[in-house]
Amino acid sequence: MIDLKNLTIEKAHKDFLDGVYTCRELSEAYLKVIQNKNKEINAYLEVYDDVLAQADIAQKKFFDGSATLMTGIPVAIKDNILFTGHIASAGSRILENYTASYNAFVIEKLKNEGAVLLGRTNMDEFAMGSSTQTSAFGVTRNPIDPSRVPGGSSGGSAAALAADMSLVALGTETCGSVREPAAFCGLVGLKPTYGAVSRNGIIAMGNSLDQVSPFGKNVRDAEIVFNLLSKYDAQDSTSIPDTLRKPKSKKSNGKSIGVPWHLFAEGVDPLIMENFKHSMDKLQKAGYEIINIELPFSKYSLEAYYIIMPAEVSTNLARFDGIRYGYSAKGENLKEIYMKSRGQGFGREARRRILLGTYVLSHGYYDAYYNKAIKVREKIKTEIIKAFETVDLIATPTAPMVAFKLGEKLDDPVAMYLCDIFSAPANLSGVPSIALPSGNTEEGLPFSIQFMASHFSENTLFEVGKKFEEIR
Numbered sequence: 144m145i146d147l148k149n150l151t152i153e154k155a156h157k158d159f160l161d162g163v164y165t166c167r168e169l170s171e172a173y174l175k176v177i178q179n180k181n182k183e184i185n186a187y188l189e190v191y192d193d194v195l196a197q198a199d200i201a202q203k204k205f206f207d208g209s210a211t212l213m214t215g216i217p218v219a220i221k222d223n224i225l226f227t228g229h230i231a232s233a234g235s236r237i238l239e240n241y242t243a244s245y246n247a248f249v250i251e252k253l254k255n256e257g258a259v260l261l262g263r264t265n266m267d268e269f270a271m272g273s274s275t276q277t278s279a280f281g282v283t284r285n286p287i288d289p290s291r292v293p294g295g296s297s298g299g300s301a302a303a304l305a306a307d308m309s310l311v312a313l314g315t316e317t318c319g320s321v322r323e324p325a326a327f328c329g330l331v332g333l334k335p336t337y338g339a340v341s342r343n344g345i346i347a348m349g350n351s352l353d354q355v356s357p358f359g360k361n362v363r364d365a366e367i368v369f370n371l372l373s374k375y376d377a378q379d380s381t382s383i384p385d386t387l388r389k390p391k392s393k394k395s396n397g398k399s400i401g402v403p404w405h406l407f408a409e410g411v412d413p414l415i416m417e418n419f420k421h422s423m424d425k426l427q428k429a430g431y432e433i434i435n436i437e438l439p440f441s442k443y444s445l446e447a448y449y450i451i452m453p454a455e456v457s458t459n460l461a462r463f464d465g466i467r468y469g470y471s472a473k474g475e476n477l478k479e480i481y482m483k484s485r486g487q488g489f490g491r492e493a494r495r496r497i498l499l500g501t502y503v504l505s506h507g508y509y510d511a512y513y514n515k516a517i518k519v520r521e522k523i524k525t526e527i528i529k530a531f532e533t534v535d536l537i538a539t540p541t542a543p544m545v546a547f548k549l550g551e552k553l554d555d556p557v558a559m560y561l562c563d564i565f566s567a568p569a570n571l572s573g574v575p576s577i578a579l580p581s582g583n584t585e586e587g588l589p590f591s592i593q594f595m596a597s598h599f600s601e602n603t604l605f606e607v608g609k610k611f612e613e614i615r
Contacts, residue, residue: 145172147307152364155310156212159205166215170198170259173217177261177308185283186303188222189230190262201257212367214257219309221300222263223270223346224355226250233346234266234278237463237470237488247344248376249313249355256371261309264299268490269460270317270348272296273562276553277492284549285327287587291546294324301328304358311368312358317349318448319542319566321356322578326591327546329580331359331608333369336598337573338383341376349455350381352570362579362608369601390600397603400426401436401534410561411543418590419540422581425614436530436537440522444567447523449560450503450516457500463488495556524572531597536607539565541578541591569595577604579611
């Protein structure tokens with residue numbers, strides 16, 4: 144019997160090489176867990192019917208010597224990542240029957256390596272949410288405690304990995320949508336530098352913020368997936384050319400950590416703060432220098448984000464009008480078709496953000512809200528870049544609370560939005576950030592710590608992450 148709970152990419156690769164089990168047998172083991180657990184957890188919206196055929200193709204790579212680390216590795220993919228011939232609904236009724244006509248860049252990379260794509264995972268509708276409760280296809284439950292949320296919007300991918308229903312998983316981040324589920328499910332979640340991983344073939348939420356992001360059970364697995372996917376793509380105008388992919392930090396030893404304590408003054412669960420302080424103490428004993436830093440503009444990150452993101456949402460989702468593709472309602476005239484299609488096709492949270500975004504972009508409010516938020520974003524980006532002139536890393540808790548109960552914040556959008564309070568600075572500034580498990584409550588719920596580094600300094604995050612795994 145394969146020990147899925149403790150399996151890593153490198154261990155699976157060695158087992159394949161040694162003939163301990165085949166790619167098909169590993170995929171069968173995951174399919175069996177999915178069959179047993181997915182009905183309760185609802186991590187997968189669809190398990191692909193060609194999983195075993197993919198595994199057999201992967202096995203051939205071991206026979207002809209072309210296998211790589213990712214060959215035969217079972218991967219879960221978020222429902223907003225296009226995979227030719229398969230549905231990609233973005234968790235929305237409006238795209239319930241949309242079949243992808245091409246592969247996303249990241250899918251091409253995985254397929255070329257012989258990875259096995261298990262299925263598409265549940266998500267908050269169009270990635271709008273922090274709990275995977277806004278999906279049109281039911282809530283996803285946290286495998287650690289099924290009465291709680293797994294985080295969002297990539298909660299399905301996180302739940303699939305945490306429940307041993309995949310070996311690694313892909314999500315997307317607009318603001319904390321991988322790091323927060325990683326925190327709630329006891330996983331590692333990496334938000335790469337903006338432009339490091341191609342967005343080609345990703346159903347857009349906020350173009351200036353979205354980024355494909357890997358989940359792993361450990362830092363090394365996330366690193367392996369990132370290194371595979373972090374390539375220049377000429378088809379994505381936001382993809383950064385290889386010549387520009389250089390760390391911006393002026394520090395070099397990777398041993399100084401800045402902590403903006405003033406950002407934690409209120410609104411953070413005392414247990415979270417206690418765990419964070421213990422984590423900082425452990426890092427200090429391990430040889431890291433802990434430095435108090437000030438990020439005065441970063442305290443406005445959430446406010447700026449919730450103006451910029453809805454503005455981009457309202458623009459991106461304008462294409463779903465009931466005419467070109469997706470859900471289309473019947474109506475007596477064009478206006479009625481528009482109104483019914485969008486009213487019935489979009490859920491409450493999507494409609495809320497479309498309305499908010501349309502408002503802040505409207506005449507008379509564009510300068511008052513949107514332009515001002517863009518200026519604040521630049522201030523935040525500038526101060527974070529400047530901070531990395533004196534420190535190698537910036538540390539904060541990943542989320543202000545542990546996984547909360549299903550339904551607990553569903554009727555309070557502001558409380559739900561506050562889940563992103565520590566995520567927003569990295570997304571607005573485009574720097575990479577990693578979330579790491581940092582212990583558990585008495586009830587067994589995970590704590591999490593996150594680190595930010597300067598642009599294209601993912602290796603610095605992997606180094607501190609691996610060290611933290613040793614000492615936590």
